[in-house]
Amino acid sequence: MRTKNSVGERIRKLRGMNTQTEFANLLGITQRAVVNYETQGRIPRGSILKKICSCFGVSEKWLLTGSDEVNNPTQQEAAVCSKMGDMSPISKQEKRQLADFIVSEKNNLGDTSPILDLQQKLLEALQEQNNLLRENAHLRLQLERRDMRIRDLEREVAELREARKGPSAYGAGVAGSAG
Known part of the structure; x- marks a missing residue:
């Protein structure tokens, strides 16, 4: 059920050469959850979204919509993230992107x-x-x-x-x- 522009496809792209189990362990979730994200079109919870974005250097906007630039981290950066076991600090650019996203969502909600x-x-x-x-x-x-x-x-x-x-x-x- 995965399309080229889906969240699942972007998660699979971020996972790269890692197995679904390795990716799941990195995020502290089950391998089945990764399968659901990649093939069933499920959207990760907010905390998992933040962890994915933080560990892989992408914005939530890109992960959810495919728009916005993505910074592909190296395997070394992903390994550092997995050793940290938690979210790494958010860069100024990501904070600005997140703030812009929140403002746009507030405007959408009215x-x-x-x-x-x-x-x-x-x-x-x-x-x-x-x-x-x-x-x-x-x-x-x-x-x-x-x-x-x-x-x-x-x-x-x-x-x-x-x-x-x-x-x-x-x-x-x-x-x-x-x-």
Whole structure:
């Protein structure tokens, strides 16, 4: 899946005559990760990108996009990097390139404050919705209790009427015939 202008192709070019295992050991990653970068089109994490760029004297911009100049280090420089085991210092040119890259990315992103404002409003709306749902559930519970109490009271009233109807109807019938 590798193309001539891919990150994987540039990583393979930097690896040069080193095996994938040697390259992986140099960066402190697995050989499978190198395979994924070179053949599967995966992009290394930021820390790995920085390590590759530092050890091989290339800019992140070049590694990611293919644009910008590349300084091919000698095998000796790569060996020094592997002995250091960590990233070597970044040159002034690389710092400037990185700063330019960050500025260009910020310009590409633009002002994100409207997005942050919308996210804040969405969060507030979701919190309000949750509060309303809780309140709704509480009110439904109160209504259910009220309805149960009304049914109980209606049952009691019906029982009282039945209790009152029985003797009063008998008494009314007796009183009506006497009168």
